[in-house]
Amino acid sequence: MALVTLGINHRTAPVELRERIAFTPERMEEAFAELRVASGASEAAILSTCNRTELYLAGDDDCAPLVLRWLAGFHNLDAGELEEAVYVHRDADAVRHVMRVAAGLDSMVLGEPQIFGQLKDAYALARKHGASGSFLSRMFEQTFSVAKRVRTQTAIGENPVSVAYAAVSMAHHIFSDLSRNRALLIGAGKTIELVAQHLSEAGVKDFVVANRTLERAQSLAEAHGGKGIVLSEIPDYLPDVDIIISSTASPLPILGKGAVERALKKRKHRPYFMVDIAVPRDIEPEVASLADVYLYTVDDLRQVIEENIRSREGAAREAENLVTDGVQAFLNQLRALDAVSTLKQFRQRAETLRDVETEKALRALRNGSDPETVLRSLARGLTNKLLHEPSVQVRRATTEGRTEVTEWLRELHQLDALEADAATTPEKL
Known part of the structure; x- marks a missing residue:
């Protein structure tokens, strides 16, 4: 079974390209239906976050070129443009990559915990759509086990610095005392939950949370003493907020240049700090051109995040060792499964030969043949049948210079040990 991982991330592609190949929840069913057909893969999973889009595929052949063409076509992109940003990992390297992703070793924020949950969600979604079979299931289960060990056995997750934390840290560059500022958070997912938590810890007491569903917005806002609204109410609250941080799964912009311009006229040049994590x-990128607006994307958070990377380098080395062990354990597991399958076939063949020879012996006994003669014939016939094909293949391999086959035969049947026992037997007598 061949395994292929194909994707782009924050290191290989800017946000302008990442957003164009992100998979929205609404198109996931369509994507799964097309992907396996287009690639010829028997199993598939899709991970799509703000920092990466990755496809995990298992099949009989290397399907990377087919997947690249499908990915470009699905998102109406030129395959050549996409190819420059895409990375491909195969087999053991693909397993290592997904384990590093789950452990937070490939994240913009080294050791960030959110990717682990996002990868689990991707696996669950693949299972929901019937796209994940036994191979990917084993890989993901082993991956999650390794990621948990990284979390519990290394310090990579201590004092976590997430994208949400980095966004709030940057707000200090604009506002010296965040307790005086009002925040508008757009979205109500896990990232915005973290943003709300960090803003609260930084002193922000006045929150507005805007979301597609009012109930979810109110639930998150009330946890921090704020107010929940629906997305359509954003223009009403825009003039009175100073900090805007957004992270939704919307395929289209929620906040446009026109709405911000109208709000700025009412603010009398009071600055806006905005972070678009989505x-x-x-x-809209054009908002950045407006005076008194400081708009950052997820790619602009690198400086804060690089400091985090330097502080966790020791823990990262320990984590890499755990990943290496995890990859080896998974490969050993696959080899063991392959051995089980081979041994099952070997046993079935032996049992078929046994049944044929047994039936021949029973017919001879029913016809009145001498039992001792029948038993000796049964033993001789079964031995010849079992050894004939292996003997032919060993002679052929030896003639071709593949002497390792003979060595394996001696090891399988412990012939050296038998010879050693035979040599010492006279002394024992």
Whole structure:
């Protein structure tokens, strides 16, 4: 079974490209239906976050070129443009990659915990759509086990610095005292939950949370003493907020340049601090051209995040060792499964030969043949049948210079040990 991982991430592609190949929840069913047919893969999973889009596929052949063409076509992109940003990992390297992703070793924020949950969600979605079979299931289960060990056995997750934390840290560059500022958070997912938590810890007391569903917005806002609204109410609250941080799964921008311009006229040059964590982006890029607006995307958070990377390098080395062990354990597991399948076939063949020879012996006994003669004939016939094909293949391999086959035969049947026992037997007598 061949395994292929194909994708782009924050290192290989800017947000402008990442947002164009992000998979929205609404198109996931369509994507799964097309992907396996287009690639010829028997199993598939899709991970799509603000920092990466990755496809995990298992099949009989290397399907990377087919997947690349399908990915470009699905998102109406030129395959040549996409090819420059895409990375491909195969087999053991693909397993290592997915384990590093799950452990937070390939994230923009080294050791960030959110990717682990996102990968579990991707696996669950693949199972929901019937796209994940036994091979990917084993890989993901082993991956999650390794990621848990990284979390519990290394310090990579201590004092976590997430994208959400980095966004709030950057707000200090604009506002010296965040307790005086009002925040508008757009979305109500896990990232925005973290943003709300960090803003609260930084002193922000006045929150507005806007979301597609009011109930979810109110639930998150009330946890921090704020107010929940629906997305359509954003223009009403825009003039009175200072900090805007957005992270939704919307395929189209939620906040446009026109709405911000109208709000700025009422603010009398009071600055806006905005961070658009979403991919595709929630805030129109043109908003950045407006005076008194400081708009950052997820790619602009690198400086804060690089400091985090330096502080965790030791833990990362320990984590890499755990990943290496995890990859080896998974490969050993696959080899063991392959051995089980081979041994099953070997046993079935032996049992078929046994049944044929047994039936021949029973017919001879029913016809009145001498039992001792029948038993000796049964033993001789079964031995010849079992040894004939292996003997032919060993002679052929030896003639071709593949002497390792003879060595394996001696090891399988412990012939050296038998010879050693035979040599010492006279002394024992």
